[in-house]
Amino acid sequence: MPEPILELQQVSVHFRRGRVLLRAVEDISFQLGLGDVLCLVGESGSGKTTLGKVVAGLLRPTVGVVRYRGQDVWRLDSGAFRRFRRAVQIVHQDPYASLNPIRTVVDTLVPPLLHHRIARNRSDAIERAARLLELVDLVPPEQFLPKYPHQLSGGQRQRVSIARALTVQPELIVADEATSMVDVSIRVSLLNTLRRLREELGVAFLFITHDLAMAKYFAWQGRIAVLYLGRVVELGPTPSVIGDPLHPYTQALLAALPEPDPDLTRRKSKLLLRSLDIPSLAHLPSGCPFHPRCLRFVSGLCDVERPSLRFVDAHRSVACHVVVQERAAGDLPPSSQEAATRRADERMPFERG
Amino acid sequence: MIDVQRPSCQPLLSVRDLVVQYQGASGAVQAVRGVSFDLASDESLALIGESGCGKTTLGLALLGLLPKAARIMGGQILYRTRDGRVVDVVRLSDAELRRFRWQECAMVFQGALNAFNPVLKIWDQVVDTARAHGFRDRTRIREQCERLLRLVQLDPTRVLDSYPHELSGGMRQRVMIALSLLLEPRLVIYDEPTTALDILTQRAIIEVLRSLRQELGFAMVFISHDLPLAAELADRVATMYAGRIVELADVRNLFYRPRHPYTRGLLLAVPPVSGPLTTVVSIPGSPPSLASLPAGCSFAPRCEFATDRCRREEPTLSTVAPGHWSACHHWSAVSLDRWMERLGGASHA
Structure with a gap:
């Protein structure tokens, strides 16, 4: 197996708010190789942005190790740490906030090229900036170089943010809800640009989103990690997590999600939940944090013992006592039956004509 | 009217x-x-x-x-x-x-x-x-x-x-x-x-x-x-673009048989989560500023069906089927084939 670019080993991030300890991220491990795509999917408060910051080296984990090319990044000397920070770039959600409003596009892109000695001189830097704009589909680049952020649309601004991340030739891009503030009609072209960067430049992606449709589209060849209250509850290849979810939380999410198809979406079941209340990070439930809402809750097990993420086959892992036991006993888990019904349901509209 | x-x-x-x-x-x-x-x-x-x-x-x-x-x-x-x-x-x-x-x-x-x-x-x-x-x-x-x-x-x-x-x-x-x-x-x-x-x-x-x-x-x-x-x-859906209703229909007609290129474009840009990966396409360009609308149909600059007529003459809502209106000169050419594609188990481009 090739050496991963980045590896998280049992990473936890705790914040202290007065006397309260918030466990924003708890015991998370994963690896990212060259050109890999990992989607972090979760709702607000699931810890996905915090985890993104840890990966980008902007936040030091309370517990655990972050390795860049095998080395603990928080023990690197300053030169090596800078190389790591250069290799991992972050694209934020809000292009209105992340670009300096009084800098033109050329003034945004040229300084990092000069600072990191990627360009020989200013005219070389401008030449490279123009090529970066072409790479993110802002063509012709001469038209965009002299513009200020306020002269650009939201989608164009986000493309400038991506071009800026690319100035330092990163190996991994952390895209934190990078498409969610952009209008629906242009979201996909932004995703396509990101996909092309992955295919052409081999950039790996940590794609953070609350939107499962975008996750599916962007990471079909990659993996999805579903986060709930700071923990990964399910991790696996995108088609299997979406087509055959194993964890009761993932199942509830997918069953609840409205779809852009009237017949399909109106056949969706009622909420697969015992409770609507999302526990607070400051008062996490005992045992499995999902147990107060879980339909498959087993008293005396789920509320006592915290499930860890376990492999159920070569590629998939789940943090659920019930599912892991079933898989071990060789039972047919209800998830696949449900998924099969769902797939059958989808065919209905066509059969009716 | x-x-x-x-x-x-x-x-x-x-x-x-x-x-x-x-x-x-x-x-x-x-x-x-x-x-x-x-x-x-x-x-x-x-x-x-x-x-x-x-x-x-x-x-x-x-x-x-x-x-x-x-x-x-x-x-x-x-x-x-x-x-x-x-x-x-x-x-x-x-x-x-x-x-x-x-x-x-x-x-x-x-x-x-x-x-x-x-x-x-x-x-x-x-x-x-x-x-x-x-x-x-x-x-x-x-x-x-x-x-x-x-x-x-x-x-x-x-x-x-x-x-x-x-x-x-x-x-x-x-x-x-x-x-x-x-x-x-x-x-x-x-x-x-x-x-x-x-x-x-x-x-x-x-x-x-x-x-x-x-x-x-x-x-x-x-x-x-x-x-x-x-x-x-x-029950019914109206698609709005640049200050106008460009399509109005019963929900199933609008989602399954859109007759305006913008509605069709929106539907193609939003992938369903369940099912196989479908083709997802975005609409080129971005929505116009209301302060400087193009002549003719305001969607024409982003529209693959647009002709000279569209850039000259703004279409009004007209009946395309009972209970279904579209403001497009070329509505009869607009169709959405995603449903057929999903039947056949599509891949994406």
Whole structure:
């Protein structure tokens, strides 16, 4: 197996708010190789942005190790740490906030090229900036170089943010809800640009989103990690997590999600939940944090013992006592039956004509 | 003028050729440019479109809630009141508007936190509202309020005794939805009712709205950029682009047989989550600025069907099938083949 670019080993991030300890991220491990795509999917408060910051080296984990090319990044000397920070770039959600409003596009892109000695001189830097704009589909680049952020649309601004991340030739891009503030009609072209960067430049992606449709589209060849209250509850290849979810939380999410198809979406079941209340990070439930809402809750097990993420086959892992036991006993888990019904349901509209 | 009326029903609301204009420092901008539609008293209509298409302005105009910088330049908003009179909301006096709002027509805004007074308990806000509308019988208000809160699956005693910050986002939104129905309005306008809520809360709100409508029977207008929400809750859908309704149809026709290139484009840009990976395409370019609309059809610069005629002559809504209108010169060439593609198990380009 090739050496991963980045590896998280049992990473936890705790914040202290007065006397309260918030466990924003708890015991998370994963690896990212060259050109890999990992989607972090979760709702607000699931810890996905915090985890993104840890990966980008902007936040030091309370517990655990972050390795860049095998080395603990928080023990690197300053030169090596800078190389790591250069290799991992972050694209934020809000292009209105992340670009300096009084800098033109050329003034945004040229300084990092000069600072990191990627360009020989200013005219070389401008030449490279123009090529970066072409790479993110802002063509012709001469038209965009002299513009200020306020002269650009939201989608164009986000493309400038991506071009800026690319100035330092990163190996991994952390895209934190990078498409969610952009209008629906242009979201996909932004995703396509990101996909092309992955295919052409081999950039790996940590794609953070609350939107499962975008996750599916962007990471079909990659993996999805579903986060709930700071923990990964399910991790696996995108088609299997979406087509055959194993964890009761993932199942509830997918069953609840409205779809852009009237017949399909109106056949969706009622909420697969015992409770609507999302526990607070400051008062996490005992045992499995999902147990107060879980339909498959087993008293005396789920509320006592915290499930860890376990492999159920070569590629998939789940943090659920019930599912892991079933898989071990060789039972047919209800998830696949449900998924099969769902797939059958989808065919209905066509059969009716 | 075309007749955008559903056969065999007297509409609760008839909007005709509505034009709303904002007066800005750099000149006047029309946010709503001649909108017409009808709404039956038991119907749910979704207005879908992207930011800046005029959908929120339209919603505010329906209630006479437009900000000072905006003016209605033309058209009518005809509303059939409880006693069978037809009033034009555009011409109502301030006093008449106050009565109209909440008793006849209520609106639930996006971001329910901002809609509450942070220093008053929910119950005190309820009493204030009811009193402002002339209801003083506290016992009756309390009964009605508790009934509505139970309908949205909340514990009335706990909620009424709470300050807004003590409730979660989803709970506040449900309280807002319940309170909008306090004075039994016959029309409720929801502006992005589930945006900013997480998926499971969204589902709960959708279920609440559906059951409330079954239970109480009122008309709804949804304003949203969210196609899946429209697919869930609307009987009919109107697509808005650059201040106009460009397509209006029954929900299944709009989603399965769109006849406007913009609706089709939106549908292709939003991939379904379940099922195999489908082709997802975005619409080239970006929405036009209302301050500088192109000549002819405002969608023409982004449209793959556009011809010289489209760049010259702005199309108006015309009937493409019974109950289905599209504002496109080339509507007959527009089709959506995604459903066939999903049948065959597609791959993406």
